Amino acid sequence: MSTPTTQAPPTTSTATRRPAAAGFLSGPAGRNAGLVIALLILCVVGIATAGDRFASTDNLLTILRLAAVTGVVSVGMTFVIIGGGIDLSVGALVALSSVWATTLATQALAADVHWVVMVGTALLVGAVAGLVNGVVIAYGKLVAFIATLAMLAAARGLAEIIANRRTQIVQDQDFLRFFSGSPLGVPTLVWMFAVVAALGWVLLNRTTFGRRTFAVGGNAEAARLAGIRVQRHTVALYVLSGVTCGIAAVMLMARTTTGSSTHGTLLELDAIAAVVIGGTLLVGGRGTIVGTVLGVLIFTSLSNVFTLNNLSSSAQAVAKGVIIVAAVLLQQRVAAGRRQRRSPRAVPPTAAEGAPAGASPGVPAP
Numbered sequence: 001m002s003t004p005t006t007q008a009p010p011t012t013s014t015a016t017r018r019p020a021a022a023g024f025l026s027g028p029a030g031r032n033a034g035l036v037i038a039l040l041i042l043c044v045v046g047i048a049t050a051g052d053r054f055a056s057t058d059n060l061l062t063i064l065r066l067a068a069v070t071g072v073v074s075v076g077m078t079f080v081i082i083g084g085g086i087d088l089s090v091g092a093l094v095a096l097s098s099v100w101a102t103t104l105a106t107q108a109l110a111a112d113v114h115w116v117v118m119v120g121t122a123l124l125v126g127a128v129a130g131l132v133n134g135v136v137i138a139y140g141k142l143v144a145f146i147a148t149l150a151m152l153a154a155a156r157g158l159a160e161i162i163a164n165r166r167t168q169i170v171q172d173q174d175f176l177r178f179f180s181g182s183p184l185g186v187p188t189l190v191w192m193f194a195v196v197a198a199l200g201w202v203l204l205n206r207t208t209f210g211r212r213t214f215a216v217g218g219n220a221e222a223a224r225l226a227g228i229r230v231q232r233h234t235v236a237l238y239v240l241s242g243v244t245c246g247i248a249a250v251m252l253m254a255r256t257t258t259g260s261s262t263h264g265t266l267l268e269l270d271a272i273a274a275v276v277i278g279g280t281l282l283v284g285g286r287g288t289i290v291g292t293v294l295g296v297l298i299f300t301s302l303s304n305v306f307t308l309n310n311l312s313s314s315a316q317a318v319a320k321g322v323i324i325v326a327a328v329l330l331q332q333r334v335a336a337g338r339r340q341r342r343s344p345r346a347v348p349p350t351a352a353e354g355a356p357a358g359a360s361p362g363v364p365a366p
Contacts, residue, residue, distance in 0.1 A: 032291055035294035036294065042305065043301065046301065049309050054305065059308075061190070063297070063300050063301055067300040068193035069094075069255070070248075070270050070271060070299075072248045072251065073244055074271040074274045074278075075197055076243070077275050078200070079204065081282060082214060082284055082285065082287040083213045083237045084283070085238070087133065087144070088151075090267055090271055092153075092159070093129050094245050094263050095156060095261050095262065096155040096162075097123075097249035098250075098252055098258075098260065098264075099259045100125045100159075100259075101118045101125070101253065102169075102253060107171055118170075118172065119250050126247075131242065133242070134236070134237065137234060138230075138232070138234040160261040163260065168260065179253075189251050192251060197292075214285060214286070217284025217286075245264075248264070273320060274296040279295075302320070
């Protein structure tokens with residue numbers, strides 16, 4: 001008679017715990033926790049080097065106010081990159097929207113009707129430019145990098161033509177009073193950033209539009225076979241990015257009291273950097289709004305620390321470049337680790353798979 005074999009109860013080993021820890025670190029919660037730790041470390045450095053100048057309430061509000069414009073654009077950029085695209089034209093669209101919204105004709109109409117006309121004009125210009133980007137990319141089959149690079153040049157040039165290379169002054173005092181206010185002690189621009197980020201989070205995580213964005217960025221062909229209209233959705237992503245550029249233009253108009261073709265210079269690089277630091281994959285399919293907001297705050301706080309310590313803008317640029325490279329390298333390592341964990345491994349047959357109990361692997365059963 002054969003003696004029945006008994007199996008020892010499974011035990012939790014170190015090898016079992018490691019994949020779980022690695023899975024947490026590569027997940028959204030782990031990435032965001034890492035960003036929070038990095039931001040706290042940066043704050044500690046700021047307090048250690050600048051003291052009360054960094055830790056003051058006024059400086060905190062200054063950081064948030066400076067982060068607001070880049071943050072709003074970065075929210076739109078997050079959607080585009082998660083969807084598998086890229087938008088290099090956001091800075092130029094901010095300039096074009098600000099110039100068009102501050103022309104003499106637009107301001108005269110706003111004076112007769114309401115300053116909301118200026119806001120509507122900026123949003124409309126951004127949306128139309130985003131629509132052009134989306135149509136050219138989705139239906140014209142042009143690579144997003146090339147299409148948005150062309151829009152960058154065209155929008156900046158059109159802004160210079162409209163403004164005649166001059167800075168246009170915002171004349172509507174009601175517009176300036178509204179956007180320069182501080183409800184509950186917090187600047188209106190910061191409230192606008194918070195609202196845009198909150199709406200972006202809801203749209204990405206709690207709606208069909210967000211799920212389709214992840215699907216299109218992860219695998220466009222699979223999304224198409226699943227019934228998603230990939231081309232139409234791609235157009236919608238670029239329109240959304242254009243609308244956020246219009247909002248950012250309004251914020252810059254309020255902060256500087258001007259509309260200028262020089263607004264938003266290199267803003268696209270700051271937005272892409274913040275999105276990448278926030279954990280969004282450049283190849284699409286993964287990303288979070290919370291991570292993007294933390295990325296914006298990290299970059300803005302870094303610039304603030306450099307400024308308070310009288311360090312040059314060149315040093316700031318070098319530091320940002322190093323951070324971006326480190327973030328991309330970390331993304332690649334995490335992605336490679338996830339692929340390795342998901343890859344099938346050769347497992348010898350066991351009793352549960354049909355091999356006789358007690359048989360040695362590789363030895364045929366009698």
